[in-house]
Amino acid sequence: MRYSMLLAAVAGLGLALGGTALTVAQTTAVPSVALPAAGTLRPVESFQSIAQREARSAAIFTEMGKVLQHPRCVNCHPATERPRQTDAQRPHQPLVVRGKDGHGAPGMACTTCHGKENFDPARVPGDGHWALAPASMAWEGKTLGQICEQMKDPNRNGSRDMAALIKHVAEDTLVGWAWRPGPGRQPAPGTQDQFGMLFKAWAETGAVCPR
Helix, strand or coil: CHHHHHHHHHHCCCECCCCCCCCCCCEECCCCCCCCCCCCCCCHHHHCCCCCHHHHHHHHHHHHHHHHCCHHHHCCCCCCCCCEECCCCEECCCCCCCCCCCCEECCEEHHHCCCCCCEHHHCECCCCCCCCCCHHHCCCCCCHHHHHHHHHCCCCCCCCCHHHHHHHHHHCHHHHHHHCCCCCCCCCCCCHHHHHHHHHHHHHCCCCEEC
């Protein structure tokens, strides 16, 4: 009986994640452009038609928002101590919390159920660095402009400069999990490579935040 209950709990763990967060109070309106399907990302080259540099930068970040505000990212950048899960972004079951270092509370660490890779038979996601984002990196309930300013702020993004941010979003395996979440979870739009190229282009055009 106890074994069956444990299996049932593990089977219900389909956690939906995400990946993380220079202070510049520069914002600009985003020009109206035709968007592709939600499951894709526009290539960097498609923004060259926006002549104004600041507007182009803000438009690129708006495209990145399709990933940043997707359940795969927001679920592990929650506004509370409790992560979200599934595409519907329900509170995590069983009840778990961020804990002191983002790896869960004593006796209920993330590694209790989450391994180094997805366990598809029970739909339990995994990665070698599975963790919840720090509270300073919470994105849930925030506008895209607020997320943008937060990501640029070293006091709220893990003390990362822009070069470190580019490397993080382009190479980090936990960020990359958003595009390989396993069965029953919708991947983030595009690919990690495409997202990394958009992020780099955004930085190179001034890292302007949309408003």
